[in-house]
Amino acid sequence: MITANDLVSREVHHCISHLLFTVAGGSGGNVESTTELADLAEQAFELCSPLEDWEEAADQDGWAIDGHLFVNHPLQTTAEASPLDASGWQELCQEFEIEPYxxxxxxxxxVSDWLADKLEAKGEKVDKDFAGLTVWARTTTGQAIYCDWVIEQIATEVNSFSLMGVE
Incomplete structure (x- = not known):
């Protein structure tokens, strides 16, 4: 069994928030747009921009997952929940014209590439090639990373897969 704290110790490496916010300040035409620095500034700007939370928006609109269906009991409506990841929530919201949070x-x-894949599947913002680094844009602060809901969920999934014998 792996704890969320073990997961963070193994897969989260360094905080580079100051670097990203500094480089992001160079975007928007302050640097010649053909330079590598301008491209990096645009990437940093994107990583500093808010994350669209489609799942929370759908939840607040009354949607939930029931088996392989999205269900909205107040509207008495269903929609196929495929795939059951962040992109499925986005498709649902776009179909029913729900604005993301x-x-x-x-x-x-x-972070490690392995954790980046897990975070992306949960709808987190990740850039897998920010100047050769894999960067997670964290939407929480003021608590240990292992306390983040998304990290706890990933640890739970890893443990359930290892109990089933799946790596």
Whole structure:
């Protein structure tokens, strides 16, 4: 069994928030747009921009998952829940014209590629090639990373897969 704290110790490497916010300040035409620095500034700006939270928006609109269906009991409506990840929530919201919530980015962390894939599947913002680094744009702050809901969920999934014998 792996704890959320073990997961963070193994997969989260360094905080680079100050670097990202500084480089992001160079975007928007302050640097010649053909330079590598301008491209990096645009990437940093994107990583500092709010994250669209489609799942929370759908939840607040009354949607939930029941098996392989999205269900909205107040509207007595269903929609196929495929795939059951962040992109499925986005497709549902776009189909029913639900605007996403904007979650502010507070911190930036270098993470492993493995964790980046898990975070992306949960709807988190990740850039897998920010100047050769894999960066997670964290939308929480003021608590240990292992206390984040998304990290706890990933640890739970890893443990349930290992109990089933799946790596």
């Amino acid at each position: 904007q979650r502010e980015i507070f911190e930036h962390w270098i």
